[in-house]
Amino acid sequence: MTEQAPTLLDVAREAGVSAATASRALNGSTRTVSAEKLNLVLQAAARLGYAPNLSAQATARGSTKTVALIVHDIADPYFSSIAAGIVDGAEAAGLTVTMAVTGRSPDRELEIVSILRGHRPHAIVLAGSRIGDDQEALADELSAYRAAGGRVAVVSQPGLPYGTVTIDNRRGADELADALVAHGYRRFAILRGPDVLHTSRDRAEGFTAGLARAGLEPVETVEAEFTEDGGHAAMSGLLDRGRGEVELVFAVNDVMAIGAMRALRDAGLVPGRDLAIAGFDDIPAAVDVDPALTTVAVPMRKMGRRAIELALAETEEPELVRLPTSVVLRGSTPRR
Amino acid sequence: MTEQAPTLLDVAREAGVSAATASRALNGSTRTVSAEKLNLVLQAAARLGYAPNLSAQATARGSTKTVALIVHDIADPYFSSIAAGIVDGAEAAGLTVTMAVTGRSPDRELEIVSILRGHRPHAIVLAGSRIGDDQEALADELSAYRAAGGRVAVVSQPGLPYGTVTIDNRRGADELADALVAHGYRRFAILRGPDVLHTSRDRAEGFTAGLARAGLEPVETVEAEFTEDGGHAAMSGLLDRGRGEVELVFAVNDVMAIGAMRALRDAGLVPGRDLAIAGFDDIPAAVDVDPALTTVAVPMRKMGRRAIELALAETEEPELVRLPTSVVLRGSTPRR
DNA sequence: GTGAAAGCGCTAACAT
């Protein structure tokens, strides 16, 4: 049967007023319409089940009430926590969140930004570290959006000329190394992600720098995918080759660390006792594994919230917000 | 400085053609415009960094290329897995996903559906079991949307007159009970969620039914929040009161089960050895905990994909798809 | 194949 959705004109007609009045009553600044007609319109709208056509509203006004969020993988707890913060913040500002997923493909990301731009969102938020340094095309796309009055915020990856909320990955990893050395560890392996990921690189380097201050260096470095399976595979490989003298494995994120713990157990070893493990992020699952995972706590949800604030703020200068991290020592790295 | 974003007219002018031709070249059915002008337009568009205004397109066409997704909590692995499937499916169909989060509040959910309806999405997908039976207002809102030609699909909760993809919660729990009895367990406690959640109720009842066939009944039933903290609190409570003769605790979802395991460890007990635990869903973390969690596998990602297909399918009759579950026995329920 | 013109549902001057 599919009748059309009722339009503003239907409501106006039903209420016996002009479209303009109906518009003012329903969406405008309320104050300019008499209580009487206001009621008439409201009731007519309710009777008809009217919902304003946001697209039409957007074309007419030239702006939308949405913020577009770009993440790499929504099922990844790191991103979904950030997303949760963003949704919170957006909701507080009366904005709807639209979301797109890149699957970590730079091409796809570029395409997505282009499509999203078409939605003319109030703001675009990029979450998660970009891939590689070759971001010219992306930067162009974003600056076109920016030039047209759009707002951009970036979570996690500094270096883009927009409001950015991030953490100090180097420092966090450095402090972790410190704490671990203080716990008596001396022989470390690093499980890092693909080198093109800034996050991975910074954390690995920070950790190495921390060790260096104690006159140490990593016994071994293994590269793997930035996922749980990546961590599992890398740890399995390490064990196959013989882990030698390694006492502790630092994985550059918790997801990888948890994958590594699983590999350890699969090999009949006990994480923490036979080999210590540390991660980075403090995702919710970090306290669910046994032993609980030593890690660097990243305030993911707060980062999301802050990103929205940055995007919405009317500043000329791109602001860089660095949220503090903290080392959290847990059972996966017992004192030696 | 904020120049305006280039419009179709700008492109047309730049290419020396009419707006109509530009429109046809950029978005229409390609075939009706000469190769020559097509190129002209394409180049002009590229030069200007043109991105079509999707809102204007939507008002003109009367339809959008978006699907709206409503979830309770995006940080919950259950929902984010479903969301991932939906994003996959939508992407395959060339649709953008917009997302809103209810925080499990029925009022908020109603409000969201109303707002979303204003976006005139191609389809609305509701993910996660609804709260309570009092869904009249929600049903009204949805049927207004439906009447205007919108498509609706529901994940997880049967009972709404729309295409639905779900699992047989009763049966899954029933089979789990069977398997656990076969493993030698006799004394069970059930950790259930709020009774208003169908999912929780069905799983608890199915489990009880399974036990009944073996001439057993649950020793105890504890109600808690449907979250990890809820599971933790409930288990702590159970331990405080003395768990008596209970051999195995069945939590109606993995998140609660994992919370319960954590409570167990907090109390100095070893999950699996001192007290067996089983959950439901098979979220990714189920294999990360130690011992790995016995559970009922739910194909969450596939459910999301299937939901999009249902929503997009042109069927009159609301279809009900029940995806199969399977019992997965792991270390948290060793054979007795 | 291409352009002119009307219209999508709404908002925002501009009148009154």
Added chain:
DNA sequence: ATGTTAGCGCTTTCAC
């Protein structure tokens, strides 16, 4: 306070 009238950027008849 309310109605009239232009648009917003795009698509889509309808002629040529």
